[in-house]
Amino acid sequence: xxxxxxxxxxxxxxxxxxxxxxxxxxxxxxxxxxxxxxxxxxxxxxxxxxxxxxxxxxxxxxxxxxxxxxxxxxxxxxxxxxxxxxxxxxxxxxxxxxxxxxxxxxxxxxxxxxxxxxxxxxxxxxxxxxxxxxxxxxxxxxxxxxxxxxxxxxxxxxxxxxxxxxxxxxxxxxxxxxxxxxxxxxxxxxxxxxxxxxxxxxxxxxxxxxxxxxxxxxxxxxxxxxxxxxxxxxxxxxxxxxxxxxxxxxxxxxxxxxxxxxxxxxxxxxxxxxxxxxxxxxxxxxxxxxxxxxxxxxxxxxxxxxxxxxxxxxxxxxxxxxxxxxxxxxxxxxxxxxxxxxxxxxxxxxxxxxxxxxxxxxxxxxxxxxxxxxxxxxxxxxxxxxxxxxxxxxxxxxxxxxxxxxxxxxxxxxxxxxxxxxxxxxxxxxxxx
Numbered sequence: 001x002x003x004x005x006x007x008x009x010x011x012x013x014x015x016x017x018x019x020x021x022x023x024x025x026x027x028x029x030x031x032x033x034x035x036x037x038x039x040x041x042x043x044x045x046x047x048x049x050x051x052x053x054x055x056x057x058x059x060x061x062x063x064x065x066x067x068x069x070x071x072x073x074x075x076x077x078x079x080x081x082x083x084x085x086x087x088x089x090x091x092x093x094x095x096x097x098x099x100x101x102x103x104x105x106x107x108x109x110x111x112x113x114x115x116x117x118x119x120x121x122x123x124x125x126x127x128x129x130x131x132x133x134x135x136x137x138x139x140x141x142x143x144x145x146x147x148x149x150x151x152x153x154x155x156x157x158x159x160x161x162x163x164x165x166x167x168x169x170x171x172x173x174x175x176x177x178x179x180x181x182x183x184x185x186x187x188x189x190x191x192x193x194x195x196x197x198x199x200x201x202x203x204x205x206x207x208x209x210x211x212x213x214x215x216x217x218x219x220x221x222x223x224x225x226x227x228x229x230x231x232x233x234x235x236x237x238x239x240x241x242x243x244x245x246x247x248x249x250x251x252x253x254x255x256x257x258x259x260x261x262x263x264x265x266x267x268x269x270x271x272x273x274x275x276x277x278x279x280x281x282x283x284x285x286x287x288x289x290x291x292x293x294x295x296x297x298x299x300x301x302x303x304x305x306x307x308x309x310x311x312x313x314x315x316x317x318x319x320x321x322x323x324x325x326x327x328x329x330x331x332x333x334x335x336x337x338x339x340x341x342x343x344x345x346x347x348x349x350x351x352x353x354x355x356x357x358x359x360x361x362x363x364x365x366x367x368x369x370x371x372x373x374x375x376x377x378x379x380x381x382x383x384x385x386x387x388x389x390x391x392x393x394x395x396x397x398x399x400x401x402x403x404x405x406x407x408x409x410x411x412x413x414x415x416x417x418x419x420x421x422x423x424x425x426x427x428x429x430x431x432x433x
Contacts, residue, residue, distance in 0.1 A: 007423055014187075014422055021186035024178050025197050031078040031174070032198070036167050038153055038160040039075045039139075047148035075139060075152065077171040080131055082179065082194055084172050086277060088123035092116060097332045124176060125169065132168035134288065136161055188415035196411040199404045226405070229384065233409045236377055239268040241370050243363070248347045264339070266367060268374045271329040272410065275375070276382050276403050278329070279321035283314070319379040326375035336363035381406055 009015045035041040096102040096116070105112035138144040139152045140161070153160070175194065182190030211219040242263040287306055290299035305313040340360040342348075349355045353362050382403055 008419055011422070014419070017185065017187045021182055021188070021193065024182050024186065024190075025193070028078065028175065028178055028194055028197060029201065031171060032076050032081070032201070033074065034077045036075050036077055036079065036164050038155060038164045040150070040152055040154055041074075043150035043152050044074055047145040047150050047152070075135070075144075077167055078175055079135060079168055080128055080172045080175075081198055082172075082175055082191055084127040084131055085120070085124045085176050085179070085191060086195075087127055087281065088120050090274060090277065091123060092120050094332065121176065125173060128169040128172035129165065132165045132172075135168070136164050188411070188418055192407075192411040193415065196408055196415075199408055202404075229381075229405050230409060233381070233405050234413070236268055237406075237410060237413070241266045241268070241366060243366060244351055245343065245348050246351055248349070264363075266334075266370055268370050269377060270334065270367075270371065270374060271326045271378070273378075273403060273406050274329050275322045275325035275378055276406075278325040279318055279382070282321060283318060315383055319383060322379040322382055323375040326378055327371055330367065330371050330374075334367060336360045336367065339363060378406075 008018060035044070092102070096106055102116065102119075105115050108115075135144070136153070140156055142148070142152075144152065153164075179190030179194055182188065182193055184190075186193070207219065207222070210222055242265055244261065244263050246261050283306060286302050290296075290302040293299050294303070305311050306317070337360050340356065340363060343350075343359060344355040350359055350362060353359050
Protein backbone atom coordinates (compact mmCIF):
# COMPACT_ATOMS: atom_id res chain seq x y z
CA UNK A 1 0.00 0.00 0.00
CA UNK A 2 2.86 2.39 0.77
CA UNK A 3 4.26 1.66 -2.70
CA UNK A 4 0.88 2.51 -4.18
CA UNK A 5 0.88 5.87 -2.36
CA UNK A 6 4.36 6.63 -3.69
CA UNK A 7 3.33 5.65 -7.22
CA UNK A 8 0.23 7.83 -6.99
CA UNK A 9 2.36 10.90 -6.22
CA UNK A 10 4.89 9.96 -8.89
CA UNK A 11 2.24 10.27 -11.61
CA UNK A 12 2.07 14.00 -12.54
CA UNK A 13 -1.63 14.30 -13.39
CA UNK A 14 -2.73 12.10 -10.46
CA UNK A 15 -0.45 14.06 -8.12
CA UNK A 16 -2.10 17.31 -9.23
CA UNK A 17 -5.54 15.86 -8.56
CA UNK A 18 -4.56 14.62 -5.10
CA UNK A 19 -2.92 17.92 -4.12
CA UNK A 20 -5.89 19.90 -5.43
CA UNK A 21 -8.28 17.71 -3.41
CA UNK A 22 -6.19 18.20 -0.27
CA UNK A 23 -6.18 21.98 -0.85
CA UNK A 24 -10.00 22.08 -1.10
CA UNK A 25 -10.26 19.93 2.04
CA UNK A 26 -8.02 22.40 3.92
CA UNK A 27 -10.21 25.34 2.86
CA UNK A 28 -13.31 23.39 3.86
CA UNK A 29 -11.95 22.69 7.34
CA UNK A 30 -10.97 26.35 7.83
CA UNK A 31 -14.53 27.43 7.04
CA UNK A 32 -15.87 24.78 9.43
CA UNK A 33 -14.15 26.39 12.44
CA UNK A 34 -14.51 30.05 11.38
CA UNK A 35 -17.28 31.63 13.53
CA UNK A 36 -20.24 33.31 11.86
CA UNK A 37 -20.31 37.11 12.37
CA UNK A 38 -22.48 37.98 15.38
CA UNK A 39 -21.74 34.76 17.32
CA UNK A 40 -19.89 34.85 20.64
CA UNK A 41 -17.31 32.13 19.94
CA UNK A 42 -16.14 32.02 23.57
CA UNK A 43 -19.70 31.39 24.79
CA UNK A 44 -20.12 28.62 22.21
CA UNK A 45 -16.94 26.93 23.43
CA UNK A 46 -18.18 27.07 27.01
CA UNK A 47 -21.49 25.51 25.96
CA UNK A 48 -19.63 22.77 24.10
CA UNK A 49 -17.66 21.88 27.23
CA UNK A 50 -17.58 18.06 27.62
CA UNK A 51 -19.29 18.43 30.98
CA UNK A 52 -22.40 19.68 29.14
CA UNK A 53 -22.35 17.10 26.35
CA UNK A 54 -24.78 14.92 28.19
CA UNK A 55 -27.36 17.66 27.79
CA UNK A 56 -27.10 18.08 24.06
CA UNK A 57 -24.87 15.32 22.76
CA UNK A 58 -27.69 12.83 22.34
CA UNK A 59 -30.28 15.32 21.13
CA UNK A 60 -31.98 15.34 17.75
CA UNK A 61 -29.26 17.69 16.49
CA UNK A 62 -26.70 14.90 16.81
CA UNK A 63 -27.22 13.54 13.28
CA UNK A 64 -27.05 17.01 11.73
CA UNK A 65 -23.94 17.84 13.75
CA UNK A 66 -22.38 14.54 12.63
CA UNK A 67 -22.53 15.51 8.95
CA UNK A 68 -21.08 18.94 9.70
CA UNK A 69 -18.05 17.65 11.59
CA UNK A 70 -19.11 19.68 14.64
CA UNK A 71 -19.51 22.88 12.61
CA UNK A 72 -23.27 23.06 13.27
CA UNK A 73 -23.05 23.40 17.05
CA UNK A 74 -20.08 25.76 16.63
CA UNK A 75 -22.28 28.03 14.47
CA UNK A 76 -19.45 28.44 11.97
CA UNK A 77 -19.58 29.83 8.44
CA UNK A 78 -20.00 26.28 7.10
CA UNK A 79 -22.46 25.30 9.86
CA UNK A 80 -24.98 23.88 7.40
CA UNK A 81 -22.20 21.98 5.58
CA UNK A 82 -23.52 19.77 2.75
CA UNK A 83 -26.86 18.83 4.36
CA UNK A 84 -29.04 21.24 2.28
CA UNK A 85 -27.51 19.80 -0.91
CA UNK A 86 -28.13 16.21 0.26
CA UNK A 87 -31.74 17.05 1.12
CA UNK A 88 -32.26 18.85 -2.20
CA UNK A 89 -30.76 15.93 -4.14
CA UNK A 90 -33.06 13.46 -2.40
CA UNK A 91 -36.13 15.64 -3.03
CA UNK A 92 -35.28 16.06 -6.73
CA UNK A 93 -34.65 12.32 -7.05
CA UNK A 94 -38.05 11.56 -5.55
CA UNK A 95 -39.79 14.18 -7.69
CA UNK A 96 -38.21 12.68 -10.81
CA UNK A 97 -40.40 9.61 -10.28
CA UNK A 98 -43.53 11.72 -9.77
CA UNK A 99 -43.17 14.66 -12.20
CA UNK A 100 -43.13 13.63 -15.90
CA UNK A 101 -41.11 16.71 -16.91
CA UNK A 102 -38.22 15.76 -14.61
CA UNK A 103 -38.41 12.15 -15.76
CA UNK A 104 -38.15 13.32 -19.38
CA UNK A 105 -35.13 15.48 -18.50
CA UNK A 106 -33.44 12.50 -16.88
CA UNK A 107 -33.78 10.53 -20.13
CA UNK A 108 -32.33 13.36 -22.28
CA UNK A 109 -28.76 12.49 -21.35
CA UNK A 110 -26.10 15.07 -20.49
CA UNK A 111 -28.25 18.13 -21.27
CA UNK A 112 -31.11 16.89 -19.11
CA UNK A 113 -28.74 15.99 -16.27
CA UNK A 114 -27.30 19.52 -16.33
CA UNK A 115 -30.81 20.98 -16.08
CA UNK A 116 -31.67 18.75 -13.12
CA UNK A 117 -28.38 19.73 -11.47
CA UNK A 118 -29.33 23.39 -11.87
CA UNK A 119 -32.71 22.76 -10.22
CA UNK A 120 -30.90 20.99 -7.37
CA UNK A 121 -28.67 24.03 -6.84
CA UNK A 122 -31.65 26.41 -6.65
CA UNK A 123 -33.43 24.13 -4.18
CA UNK A 124 -30.23 23.84 -2.12
CA UNK A 125 -30.03 27.61 -1.67
CA UNK A 126 -33.72 27.76 -0.72
CA UNK A 127 -33.28 25.02 1.89
CA UNK A 128 -30.11 26.70 3.16
CA UNK A 129 -32.03 29.94 3.82
CA UNK A 130 -34.73 27.99 5.68
CA UNK A 131 -32.30 25.93 7.75
CA UNK A 132 -29.99 28.83 8.60
CA UNK A 133 -32.99 30.87 9.75
CA UNK A 134 -34.07 27.97 11.97
CA UNK A 135 -30.58 27.53 13.45
CA UNK A 136 -30.22 31.25 14.20
CA UNK A 137 -33.67 31.27 15.84
CA UNK A 138 -32.80 28.23 17.99
CA UNK A 139 -29.44 29.73 19.00
CA UNK A 140 -31.07 33.05 19.87
CA UNK A 141 -33.76 31.40 22.05
CA UNK A 142 -31.24 29.09 23.78
CA UNK A 143 -32.76 25.88 22.41
CA UNK A 144 -29.58 24.96 20.53
CA UNK A 145 -27.71 24.24 23.79
CA UNK A 146 -30.11 22.89 26.45
CA UNK A 147 -28.72 23.42 29.94
CA UNK A 148 -26.33 26.20 28.89
CA UNK A 149 -27.14 29.71 30.14
CA UNK A 150 -24.59 31.52 27.95
CA UNK A 151 -25.70 34.25 25.54
CA UNK A 152 -24.66 32.89 22.14
CA UNK A 153 -25.80 35.91 20.09
CA UNK A 154 -25.20 39.11 22.13
CA UNK A 155 -26.66 41.47 19.52
CA UNK A 156 -30.10 40.35 18.35
CA UNK A 157 -31.08 43.21 16.05
CA UNK A 158 -32.53 42.37 12.63
CA UNK A 159 -29.40 43.35 10.68
CA UNK A 160 -27.15 41.00 12.72
CA UNK A 161 -29.55 38.09 12.40
CA UNK A 162 -29.98 38.70 8.67
CA UNK A 163 -26.20 38.81 8.24
CA UNK A 164 -25.85 35.45 10.03
CA UNK A 165 -28.47 33.87 7.77
CA UNK A 166 -26.80 35.34 4.68
CA UNK A 167 -23.32 34.14 5.70
CA UNK A 168 -24.49 30.58 6.46
CA UNK A 169 -26.41 30.42 3.18
CA UNK A 170 -23.38 31.70 1.27
CA UNK A 171 -21.27 29.08 3.07
CA UNK A 172 -23.53 26.36 1.71
CA UNK A 173 -23.10 27.77 -1.80
CA UNK A 174 -19.31 27.78 -1.41
CA UNK A 175 -19.35 24.17 -0.17
CA UNK A 176 -21.45 23.15 -3.15
CA UNK A 177 -18.88 24.84 -5.42
CA UNK A 178 -16.02 23.07 -3.58
CA UNK A 179 -17.71 19.72 -4.15
CA UNK A 180 -18.12 20.32 -7.87
CA UNK A 181 -14.48 21.43 -8.16
CA UNK A 182 -13.27 18.21 -6.50
CA UNK A 183 -15.47 16.13 -8.80
CA UNK A 184 -14.17 17.90 -11.94
CA UNK A 185 -10.51 18.47 -11.05
CA UNK A 186 -9.78 16.26 -8.05
CA UNK A 187 -10.19 12.65 -6.95
CA UNK A 188 -13.52 11.04 -6.08
CA UNK A 189 -17.02 12.44 -5.84
CA UNK A 190 -16.65 15.94 -4.38
CA UNK A 191 -19.77 15.97 -2.18
CA UNK A 192 -18.98 12.52 -0.79
CA UNK A 193 -15.38 13.49 -0.06
CA UNK A 194 -16.51 16.57 1.90
CA UNK A 195 -18.93 14.48 3.95
CA UNK A 196 -16.14 11.99 4.57
CA UNK A 197 -13.87 14.79 5.81
CA UNK A 198 -16.58 16.24 8.07
CA UNK A 199 -17.20 12.92 9.79
CA UNK A 200 -13.56 11.85 10.02
CA UNK A 201 -12.61 15.24 11.51
CA UNK A 202 -14.70 14.46 14.60
CA UNK A 203 -13.04 11.11 15.34
CA UNK A 204 -9.94 12.34 17.26
CA UNK A 205 -11.90 14.73 19.51
CA UNK A 206 -14.60 12.16 20.25
CA UNK A 207 -12.05 9.47 21.08
CA UNK A 208 -10.07 11.78 23.35
CA UNK A 209 -13.25 12.86 25.16
CA UNK A 210 -14.03 9.20 25.83
CA UNK A 211 -10.49 8.70 27.17
CA UNK A 212 -10.82 11.69 29.49
CA UNK A 213 -14.29 10.85 30.79
CA UNK A 214 -14.23 7.02 30.83
CA UNK A 215 -10.55 6.06 31.05
CA UNK A 216 -8.10 4.04 28.99
CA UNK A 217 -9.99 0.74 29.25
CA UNK A 218 -13.14 2.15 27.67
CA UNK A 219 -10.99 4.00 25.15
CA UNK A 220 -9.41 0.77 23.84
CA UNK A 221 -12.75 -1.08 24.01
CA UNK A 222 -14.32 1.60 21.82
CA UNK A 223 -11.46 1.33 19.30
CA UNK A 224 -11.85 -2.46 19.21
CA UNK A 225 -15.61 -2.14 18.71
CA UNK A 226 -14.94 0.38 15.92
CA UNK A 227 -12.64 -2.03 14.08
CA UNK A 228 -15.22 -4.83 14.35
CA UNK A 229 -17.99 -2.53 13.08
CA UNK A 230 -15.79 -1.35 10.22
CA UNK A 231 -14.99 -4.92 9.16
CA UNK A 232 -18.69 -5.85 9.30
CA UNK A 233 -19.69 -2.78 7.26
CA UNK A 234 -17.06 -3.51 4.60
CA UNK A 235 -18.29 -7.12 4.39
CA UNK A 236 -21.96 -6.16 3.98
CA UNK A 237 -21.29 -3.21 1.66
CA UNK A 238 -19.37 -5.49 -0.72
CA UNK A 239 -22.04 -8.21 -0.55
CA UNK A 240 -24.30 -8.54 -3.58
CA UNK A 241 -26.66 -11.00 -5.20
CA UNK A 242 -25.54 -11.63 -8.77
CA UNK A 243 -28.38 -12.61 -11.08
CA UNK A 244 -26.97 -14.32 -14.20
CA UNK A 245 -28.07 -12.95 -17.57
CA UNK A 246 -27.50 -14.69 -20.90
CA UNK A 247 -27.73 -12.89 -24.25
CA UNK A 248 -28.76 -14.90 -27.30
CA UNK A 249 -26.72 -14.79 -30.49
CA UNK A 250 -28.00 -12.56 -33.27
CA UNK A 251 -27.01 -12.72 -36.94
CA UNK A 252 -26.38 -9.33 -38.57
CA UNK A 253 -25.32 -9.97 -42.14
CA UNK A 254 -22.69 -12.70 -42.03
CA UNK A 255 -21.59 -11.97 -38.47
CA UNK A 256 -22.94 -13.31 -35.20
CA UNK A 257 -23.31 -10.89 -32.31
CA UNK A 258 -24.17 -11.51 -28.69
CA UNK A 259 -24.01 -14.85 -27.00
CA UNK A 260 -22.27 -13.33 -24.01
CA UNK A 261 -23.14 -13.86 -20.35
CA UNK A 262 -23.14 -11.27 -17.60
CA UNK A 263 -25.00 -10.61 -14.36
CA UNK A 264 -27.15 -8.02 -12.58
CA UNK A 265 -25.50 -7.05 -9.27
CA UNK A 266 -28.08 -6.39 -6.54
CA UNK A 267 -26.37 -5.08 -3.40
CA UNK A 268 -27.61 -6.12 0.01
CA UNK A 269 -27.55 -2.45 1.01
CA UNK A 270 -29.09 -1.12 -2.18
CA UNK A 271 -30.23 2.16 -0.57
CA UNK A 272 -26.94 3.25 1.03
CA UNK A 273 -27.26 5.80 3.83
CA UNK A 274 -30.27 7.59 2.34
CA UNK A 275 -32.92 5.89 4.57
CA UNK A 276 -31.02 6.99 7.70
CA UNK A 277 -31.04 10.59 6.47
CA UNK A 278 -34.75 10.31 5.64
CA UNK A 279 -35.62 8.95 9.08
CA UNK A 280 -33.54 11.47 11.02
CA UNK A 281 -34.97 14.37 8.98
CA UNK A 282 -38.53 13.18 9.57
CA UNK A 283 -37.97 12.83 13.32
CA UNK A 284 -36.45 16.33 13.35
CA UNK A 285 -39.68 17.94 12.08
CA UNK A 286 -41.89 17.36 15.19
CA UNK A 287 -39.02 18.49 17.45
CA UNK A 288 -38.70 21.66 15.41
CA UNK A 289 -42.47 22.25 15.63
CA UNK A 290 -42.39 21.73 19.40
CA UNK A 291 -39.84 24.55 19.81
CA UNK A 292 -42.47 27.11 18.76
CA UNK A 293 -45.19 25.96 21.18
CA UNK A 294 -43.50 24.49 24.22
CA UNK A 295 -46.49 24.98 26.53
CA UNK A 296 -48.72 22.55 24.63
CA UNK A 297 -49.09 18.99 26.02
CA UNK A 298 -48.05 17.41 22.68
CA UNK A 299 -44.89 19.54 22.66
CA UNK A 300 -43.98 18.32 26.16
CA UNK A 301 -44.47 14.70 25.02
CA UNK A 302 -42.25 15.26 21.96
CA UNK A 303 -39.52 16.91 24.05
CA UNK A 304 -39.60 13.99 26.47
CA UNK A 305 -39.81 11.05 24.05
CA UNK A 306 -38.42 12.16 20.68
CA UNK A 307 -36.02 15.03 21.31
CA UNK A 308 -33.78 12.76 23.40
CA UNK A 309 -32.05 10.12 21.33
CA UNK A 310 -31.68 7.75 24.29
CA UNK A 311 -35.44 7.30 24.78
CA UNK A 312 -36.90 3.91 23.72
CA UNK A 313 -39.71 5.62 21.77
CA UNK A 314 -37.15 7.46 19.67
CA UNK A 315 -35.09 4.30 19.10
CA UNK A 316 -38.09 2.22 18.04
CA UNK A 317 -39.44 4.97 15.79
CA UNK A 318 -36.01 5.53 14.24
CA UNK A 319 -35.58 1.82 13.50
CA UNK A 320 -39.08 1.40 12.00
CA UNK A 321 -38.69 4.50 9.81
CA UNK A 322 -35.32 3.29 8.50
CA UNK A 323 -36.77 -0.10 7.53
CA UNK A 324 -39.78 1.54 5.85
CA UNK A 325 -37.70 4.12 3.99
CA UNK A 326 -35.28 1.42 2.80
CA UNK A 327 -38.11 -0.44 1.07
CA UNK A 328 -39.51 2.83 -0.26
CA UNK A 329 -36.20 4.11 -1.65
CA UNK A 330 -35.21 0.77 -3.22
CA UNK A 331 -38.67 0.58 -4.78
CA UNK A 332 -38.32 3.92 -6.57
CA UNK A 333 -34.67 3.57 -7.61
CA UNK A 334 -34.75 0.01 -9.02
CA UNK A 335 -37.55 -0.71 -11.47
CA UNK A 336 -37.80 -4.47 -12.22
CA UNK A 337 -40.25 -3.85 -15.09
CA UNK A 338 -37.83 -1.47 -16.83
CA UNK A 339 -34.90 -3.86 -16.37
CA UNK A 340 -36.94 -6.80 -17.68
CA UNK A 341 -38.09 -4.80 -20.74
CA UNK A 342 -34.51 -3.71 -21.54
CA UNK A 343 -33.29 -7.29 -21.27
CA UNK A 344 -36.05 -8.51 -23.57
CA UNK A 345 -35.35 -5.74 -26.07
CA UNK A 346 -31.66 -6.71 -26.33
CA UNK A 347 -32.24 -10.46 -26.39
CA UNK A 348 -31.25 -11.10 -22.78
CA UNK A 349 -32.81 -13.59 -20.39
CA UNK A 350 -32.23 -15.13 -16.98
CA UNK A 351 -31.52 -18.88 -17.32
CA UNK A 352 -34.61 -20.83 -16.33
CA UNK A 353 -36.86 -17.71 -16.35
CA UNK A 354 -38.99 -16.66 -19.32
CA UNK A 355 -38.53 -13.13 -20.67
CA UNK A 356 -41.07 -10.40 -19.92
CA UNK A 357 -43.46 -10.62 -16.96
CA UNK A 358 -41.87 -13.74 -15.35
CA UNK A 359 -38.47 -11.97 -15.36
CA UNK A 360 -40.02 -8.89 -13.75
CA UNK A 361 -41.66 -11.01 -11.04
CA UNK A 362 -38.42 -12.87 -10.38
CA UNK A 363 -36.42 -9.64 -10.04
CA UNK A 364 -39.04 -8.22 -7.69
CA UNK A 365 -38.94 -11.40 -5.59
CA UNK A 366 -35.14 -11.38 -5.29
CA UNK A 367 -35.08 -7.64 -4.56
CA UNK A 368 -37.60 -7.95 -1.72
CA UNK A 369 -35.67 -10.87 -0.23
CA UNK A 370 -32.35 -9.03 -0.07
CA UNK A 371 -33.91 -5.70 0.98
CA UNK A 372 -35.15 -7.24 4.24
CA UNK A 373 -31.68 -7.99 5.70
CA UNK A 374 -30.35 -4.75 4.19
CA UNK A 375 -32.99 -2.67 5.97
CA UNK A 376 -32.40 -4.40 9.34
CA UNK A 377 -28.66 -3.94 8.85
CA UNK A 378 -29.13 -0.19 8.37
CA UNK A 379 -31.46 0.08 11.35
CA UNK A 380 -29.06 -1.74 13.69
CA UNK A 381 -26.12 0.37 12.47
CA UNK A 382 -28.02 3.60 13.10
CA UNK A 383 -28.87 2.49 16.67
CA UNK A 384 -25.24 1.82 17.63
CA UNK A 385 -24.58 5.43 18.83
CA UNK A 386 -27.82 5.42 20.83
CA UNK A 387 -26.95 2.11 22.49
CA UNK A 388 -23.44 3.44 23.14
CA UNK A 389 -24.96 6.40 24.98
CA UNK A 390 -26.95 4.07 27.21
CA UNK A 391 -23.93 1.85 27.96
CA UNK A 392 -20.89 4.14 28.13
CA UNK A 393 -22.33 7.65 27.93
CA UNK A 394 -20.73 8.38 24.55
CA UNK A 395 -23.91 9.87 23.08
CA UNK A 396 -24.17 10.86 19.43
CA UNK A 397 -20.48 11.74 19.59
CA UNK A 398 -19.67 8.02 19.69
CA UNK A 399 -16.97 8.05 17.00
CA UNK A 400 -17.72 4.65 15.48
CA UNK A 401 -21.47 5.02 15.10
CA UNK A 402 -23.00 2.98 12.33
CA UNK A 403 -23.96 5.92 10.14
CA UNK A 404 -20.53 7.54 10.30
CA UNK A 405 -18.71 4.27 9.60
CA UNK A 406 -21.10 3.48 6.74
CA UNK A 407 -20.33 6.80 5.04
CA UNK A 408 -16.59 6.74 5.77
CA UNK A 409 -16.18 3.17 4.50
CA UNK A 410 -18.37 3.72 1.42
CA UNK A 411 -16.67 6.93 0.34
CA UNK A 412 -13.23 5.55 1.17
CA UNK A 413 -13.77 2.43 -0.95
CA UNK A 414 -15.11 4.43 -3.92
CA UNK A 415 -12.22 6.93 -3.80
CA UNK A 416 -9.58 4.22 -3.48
CA UNK A 417 -11.12 2.35 -6.41
CA UNK A 418 -10.85 5.49 -8.56
CA UNK A 419 -7.18 5.92 -7.68
CA UNK A 420 -6.70 2.20 -8.20
CA UNK A 421 -8.10 2.33 -11.73
CA UNK A 422 -5.85 5.26 -12.66
CA UNK A 423 -2.78 3.49 -11.26
CA UNK A 424 -3.57 0.31 -13.17
CA UNK A 425 -3.89 2.29 -16.40
CA UNK A 426 -0.23 3.21 -15.88
CA UNK A 427 0.77 -0.40 -15.02
CA UNK A 428 1.25 0.30 -11.31
CA UNK A 429 0.06 -1.97 -8.53
CA UNK A 430 -3.00 -0.56 -6.81
CA UNK A 431 -4.03 -0.21 -3.17
CA UNK A 432 -6.23 -3.31 -3.11
CA UNK A 433 -3.71 -5.81 -4.58
